[in-house]
Amino acid sequence: MSDDDWIPPPVLVAVDLVIFTLRDSVLQVLLVERGIEPFRGAWALPGGFLADDREDVLAAAHRELKEEADLDASRLHLEQLGAYGKPDRDPRGRVLSVAYLAIAPGLPEPRAGTDAAHATWTPVPDILDGRVRLAFDHHEIFGDGLEWARSKLERSALATAFCRETFTINELQQVYEAVWGLGLDSRNFYRKVQAAEGFIVPVGAERREGRGRPARLFKAGDRTTINPPLVRPAAEAREGKS
Structure with missing residues (x-):
């Protein structure tokens, strides 16, 4: 044609x-x-x-x-x-x-x-x-x-936008669990969040959650990307990571 x-x-x-x-x-x-x-x-x-x-x-x-x-x-x-x-x-x-x-x-x-x-x-x-x-x-x-x-x-700091101006790591974890649709190990999540430089910043205050010890408060850092990224557990398993 x-x-x-x-x-x-x-x-x-x-x-x-x-x-x-x-x-x-x-x-x-x-x-x-x-x-x-x-x-x-x-x-x-x-x-x-x-x-x-x-x-x-x-x-x-x-x-x-x-x-x-x-x-x-x-x-x-x-x-x-x-x-x-x-x-x-x-x-x-x-x-x-x-x-x-x-x-x-x-x-x-x-x-x-x-x-x-x-x-x-x-x-x-x-x-x-x-x-x-x-x-x-x-x-x-x-x-x-x-x-x-x-x-x-996994790779951006978007999750902090769903938290209050100051928040606990547990509150941040709840955002990830809601979006990813799975439960996360608290200690492992805490370790990964703390390893991501500039992701969140401590504000020097605490908030009591339930009957346990007061939890440290954080605010969003100045980084828009997360490095290293917070890879989902399912993705880690596929890649053979621990």
Whole structure:
């Protein structure tokens, strides 16, 4: 076929958003209940089609987050997760979706709008154990986003953003356990955190937790990356580390 005979295939471009936050010490993701077909009444990640051929993809992500959940995307640092384009991913036709994601503390209650009947924060374990099922291929996108969030805590100081201005190492450990979805050995976690230079800094005060000895208080250090990284136990086992 010559270039003159080539006809570009009809492809629609959409955006999907994976937004995580911690609420009540549980990692939660933003979901919307679809108010239109296909999958009317099903839960899905917020998102939608580009408004026109002049709209930037990132601008579309910001717009959809505002329209579907009434959240201000300017408060979030959205990172591009990837592109999803399996031919049968959307029954309406060939749709290429660019997925963006973010993890941030203190996000407000969402409010549904446009084609979303309802918007809510949903505990991540409810999706992982199958109690909440997602429309389209959003379970795959969600899974990729969850792995990104978990990896982010290994190598960045993001976890401190979910703590108060001063916090104990136990409180910091609870953030890691919530995002990673597993329990951690306290002594091993303490050792790793203390070995990461500039990650957290003692403030010279203590806080009593329960009936035990008062726990030392820390604040976030000036480092945005963690070196050495806090590798998840499962990853350590795969790499043959102790």
